Amino acid sequence: MNMSIPPLRLRRANTASVHAGRDYVLYWMTAFRRTRWNFALDHAVARATELNKPLVIFEALRVGYRWASDRLHRFVIDGMVDNQARLIDSPAYYYPYVEPQPAAGEGLLAALAAHACVVVTDDFPCFFLPAMVRLAARRLDVRLEVVDSNGILPLRAADRVFTVAHSFRRWLQKHLPPHLDAFPQQNPWAAVKLPRLTELSREITARWPPTDVQVLARDPAALRALPIDHDVRVAPISGGASAAARTLDEFLQHKLERYDTERNEPQRDAASGLSPYLHFGHISAHEIFHAATSREAWTTNELAERPTGSRQGWWNASEPLEAFLDELITWRELGYNLCWQRRDYDRYESLPDWAQLTLHQHAHDPRPHIYTLAAFEHAQTHDPLWNAAQRQLVREGKIHNYLRMLWGKKILHWSASPREALATMIELNNKYAVDGRNPNSYSGIFWVLGRYDRAWGPERRIFGKVRYMTSENTARKVDVQQYLQQYADFG
Numbered sequence: 001m002n003m004s005i006p007p008l009r010l011r012r013a014n015t016a017s018v019h020a021g022r023d024y025v026l027y028w029m030t031a032f033r034r035t036r037w038n039f040a041l042d043h044a045v046a047r048a049t050e051l052n053k054p055l056v057i058f059e060a061l062r063v064g065y066r067w068a069s070d071r072l073h074r075f076v077i078d079g080m081v082d083n084q085a086r087l088i089d090s091p092a093y094y095y096p097y098v099e100p101q102p103a104a105g106e107g108l109l110a111a112l113a114a115h116a117c118v119v120v121t122d123d124f125p126c127f128f129l130p131a132m133v134r135l136a137a138r139r140l141d142v143r144l145e146v147v148d149s150n151g152i153l154p155l156r157a158a159d160r161v162f163t164v165a166h167s168f169r170r171w172l173q174k175h176l177p178p179h180l181d182a183f184p185q186q187n188p189w190a191a192v193k194l195p196r197l198t199e200l201s202r203e204i205t206a207r208w209p210p211t212d213v214q215v216l217a218r219d220p221a222a223l224r225a226l227p228i229d230h231d232v233r234v235a236p237i238s239g240g241a242s243a244a245a246r247t248l249d250e251f252l253q254h255k256l257e258r259y260d261t262e263r264n265e266p267q268r269d270a271a272s273g274l275s276p277y278l279h280f281g282h283i284s285a286h287e288i289f290h291a292a293t294s295r296e297a298w299t300t301n302e303l304a305e306r307p308t309g310s311r312q313g314w315w316n317a318s319e320p321l322e323a324f325l326d327e328l329i330t331w332r333e334l335g336y337n338l339c340w341q342r343r344d345y346d347r348y349e350s351l352p353d354w355a356q357l358t359l360h361q362h363a364h365d366p367r368p369h370i371y372t373l374a375a376f377e378h379a380q381t382h383d384p385l386w387n388a389a390q391r392q393l394v395r396e397g398k399i400h401n402y403l404r405m406l407w408g409k410k411i412l413h414w415s416a417s418p419r420e421a422l423a424t425m426i427e428l429n430n431k432y433a434v435d436g437r438n439p440n441s442y443s444g445i446f447w448v449l450g451r452y453d454r455a456w457g458p459e460r461r462i463f464g465k466v467r468y469m470t471s472e473n474t475a476r477k478v479d480v481q482q483y484l485q486q487y488a489d490f491g
Contacts, residue, residue, distance in 0.1 A: 170309030355450025358464030
């Protein structure tokens with residue numbers, strides 16, 4: 001078989017055979033919900049070309065997963081609308097399906113796979129997706145091939161877990177360059193000729209009718225009819241590849257040049273805003289990297305000869321671009337590095353030994369305040385800055401990057417135990433944050449408790465040797481007056 005993608009990004013999930021006599025190649029789109037810059041789609045196209053079969057792209061959305069809400073559903077559905085529009089003139093047959101009731105879609109993948117020569121799907125290392133792929137691998141009677149299109153570095157390029165960013169950055173600088181020359185296709189349909197499928201089996205479409213995603217995206221009543229959490233309202237940002245492209249362009253045109261100096265300032269709006277689109281696969285890290293480096297006409301020839309582990313200088317780019325690439329690659333992919341290798345990435349026991357020890361030693365220290373999950377959720381603490389951050393999370397589905405750190409540290413400070421603090425952070429972040437349920441968001445949550453950090457002194461009550469933060473110090477470091485006014489209520 002002619003491999004169209006780096007072999008390191010492909011793995012076989014089961015021992016079933018390819019059935020060349022069946023009707024089509026099936027791409028089960030679960031995490032990389034985009035039609036460009038997608039290694040999984042590239043591989044599915046290559047498989048269909050090799051077998052001279054039509055390509056079916058199946059994009060589904062369950063209602064029975066934890067934290068399913070209007071906010072998350074609408075963001076994904078926006079992406080489905082975009083995908084449908086972008087695929088209408090392609091050789092692929094696009095089949096969108098949104099479950100009307102829990103378990104209504106059960107059996108659909110198997111029914112589609114029964115007609116497939118081979119099934120290709122996405123290799124995402126977080127939330128319920130790995131377990132879903134493992135289950136499918138056991139049940140399908142056809143080969144299931146899983147493709148990694150998560151980041152610039154393939155997941156399996158590093159065979160150990162890195163405990164701090166500096167060591168990962170140093171390793172990355174040594175091993176990343178070859179992968180900078182192996183990008184997915186910007187247009188996977190270029191020079192591709194495939195047979196077209198005009199319709200699926202009526203037996204399938206009668207039982208599982210394709211969803212009219214246009215109606216779901218336009219009609220709030222249609223969304224309210226689904227059995228999901230309607231109290232978590234739709235976010236004020238749209239999902240989908242088109243919105244992602246606009247966000248990227250806005251960042252590059254108006255924010256990147258001040259990213260290194262102003263991204264930690266809540267009132268400067270210098271963050272990229274791309275994390276929700278990266279999480280749902282509406283945009284690729286490869287596309288972002290290409291667009292950002294192209295602005296400076298940067299090439300791989302400009303990389304420093306020796307890895308230093310330093311945040312600056314290795315790329316030989318402008319300071320704003322270097323700062324952004326460190327976030328996009330080092331910090332983002334550090335979380336992916338841990339998630340694919342440790343199934344307990346979301347468990348307290350995955351914390352470094354030193355952090356578990358110091359938190360245990362201070363677990364029974366008196367707390368100045370103890371709040372319940374409900375009090376945290378409704379921003380009913382004594383701290384106006386913390387309350388403002390929580391209101392932003394509930395209202396907009398995000399917290400400013402710098403204040404998110406404070407948000408987590410104070411939950412640790414005001415919870416009955418470190419384990420309770422972790423449970424509270426996971427619940428609130430995954431319920432409300434559009435970019436939650438992601439390796440990168442788990443990195444942020446667990447950093448609060450010591451992951452990717454070191455022991456700090458002086459040792460303090462409750463925190464022990466875990467890094468300490470206060471609202472007062474934060475307000476001295478960054479200007480928050482306008483932020484406090486903007487989020488004085490839930491809006």
